[in-house]
Amino acid sequence: MTRLQDKVVWVTGASSGIGEALVHALVEAGSQVVLSARREGELERVAREVGKTESTLVAQMDVTDASSRQAAYARVVKHFGRVDVLINNAGVSQRGRAVDTSVDVLRRLMEVDFFGPVELTRLVLPEMLERKSGHIVVVTSLLGVFGTPWRSGYAAAKHAMHGWCESLRAEVADQGVPVTIACPGFVRTGISAHALTPDGSPLGKSDRDPQSGITPEACARGIVKAVRRNAVEVYVARAPEKLAGFVKRASPATFARIIRRVRVT
Numbered sequence: 001m002t003r004l005q006d007k008v009v010w011v012t013g014a015s016s017g018i019g020e021a022l023v024h025a026l027v028e029a030g031s032q033v034v035l036s037a038r039r040e041g042e043l044e045r046v047a048r049e050v051g052k053t054e055s056t057l058v059a060q061m062d063v064t065d066a067s068s069r070q071a072a073y074a075r076v077v078k079h080f081g082r083v084d085v086l087i088n089n090a091g092v093s094q095r096g097r098a099v100d101t102s103v104d105v106l107r108r109l110m111e112v113d114f115f116g117p118v119e120l121t122r123l124v125l126p127e128m129l130e131r132k133s134g135h136i137v138v139v140t141s142l143l144g145v146f147g148t149p150w151r152s153g154y155a156a157a158k159h160a161m162h163g164w165c166e167s168l169r170a171e172v173a174d175q176g177v178p179v180t181i182a183c184p185g186f187v188r189t190g191i192s193a194h195a196l197t198p199d200g201s202p203l204g205k206s207d208r209d210p211q212s213g214i215t216p217e218a219c220a221r222g223i224v225k226a227v228r229r230n231a232v233e234v235y236v237a238r239a240p241e242k243l244a245g246f247v248k249r250a251s252p253a254t255f256a257r258i259i260r261r262v263r264v265t
Contacts, residue, residue: 001228001229001230002085002135002178002227002228002229002230003228004026004029004030004031004085004224004227004228005029005030005031006030006031006032007031007032007084007085008031008032008033008034008076008080008081008082008083008084008085009026009031009032009033009034009083009084009085009086009087010033010034010036010059010076010083010085010086010087010124011023011026011033011034011035011036011087011089012036012037012061012063012087012088012089012090012117012120013036013037013063013089013090013091013139014035014036014037014043014046014089015035015037015038015039015042015043015045015046016037016042016189016190017187017189017190017191017216018089018139018184018187018189018216018219018220018223019035019037019089019090020046020216021215021216021217021219021220022087022089022220022223022224023035023046023047023050023056024049024050024217024220025217025220025221025223025224026224027050027052027055027056029224031055031085032055032056032057032080033050033052033055033056033057034056034057034059034076034080034083035047035056035057035058035059036058036059036060036061036063036072036090037060037061037090038060038061038062039060040058040060043058043060044058057075057076057079057080059072059075059076060072063090063112063116063117063120064111064112064115064116066119069116069119069120069123070123073120073123073124082127082131083124083127083128083134084133084134084135085134085135085136085137085227086120086121086124086134086135086136086137087137087138087139087223087227088116088117088120088121088136088137088138088139089139090112090116090117091112091113091139091141091191092108092109092112092113092154092191092194092195092196093151093154093191093192093194093195093196094109094150094151094152094153094154094195094196094197095150095151095192095195095196095197095203096150096153096196096197096198097149097150097152097198098152098153100198101152101153101198102198102199102200104200105153105196105197105198105199105200106153106156108196108200109153109154109156109157109196110153110156110157110160112157113154113157113158113161114157114160114161114164117138117161118161118164121136121138121168125172125177128176128177129172129175129176129177131176132175132176132177133176133177134176134177135177135178135179135180135227135230136165136168136177136178136179136180137179137180137182137223137226137227138161138165138179138180138181138182139182139184139223140158140161140162140181140182140183141154141158141183141184141185142183142184142185142235142237142241142244142245143155143158143159144158144159144161144162144181144183145162145183145235145245145248145249146244146245146248146255146259147159147259148259148262148264149259149260149264150264151264153196154195161181162181165179165181166181169232178230179232180226180227180230180231180232180233180234181232181233181234182222182223182226182231182233182234182236183233183234183235183236183237183245184214184219184236184237185213185214185235185236185237185238185241185242186212186213186214186237186238186241187213187214187215187216187219188212188213188214188215188216189216190206192205192206193205193206213237213238214236214237214238218236219236222234222236223236244258244259
């Protein structure tokens, strides 16, 4: 079990959506929370709303920029002395057919959804291994388990993240650093409005019924529960979405027939 009381937990993508909900849930659990994202003003808003100024730290960061990652980590270490739990939550989605999506967009998706969290993890991991204490958490997606139409680049980045984390977990299994992969399904956030279209511009609107999916708060509770019990992988979603993940693993051919007919936008 991972105790969260008084632990230093670093959350990326903390300015909105799942990340914002995680900050609230972790503060309620008694954690000392580092909030990171590109939008410093929004991070400050979230920090004010949780109202625990002595136990929160805003560390503005662009997860795709090496110097920004290093500066944020240095600030965290100076303030708290360590990172006990890293929750890689920052990400960007995609809407577009594979044949139409430019390679530049694919590279952007990989930078944000794969290389960024990998490099941040590699930054904090050596000190965790030295202490033989820590926890790496990656908030990916059920699209790290299966692909759907209009999400080829996003699914590719999330699949890559899953593979990297599974290898990492095997390497550090006996060194006191569990690795948890949290896979949300559809969550009521603004992620689709910021999703990259084939030319790289944001979609600019929600492409789903805003009442479908789970709330960010429910998603955050599921992730925190998984962290506490050192879960290897957890699906945080409605029952039909969870079932899709199990069908994909049990019968890829059956899943392939189903997914081509499912409405995904």
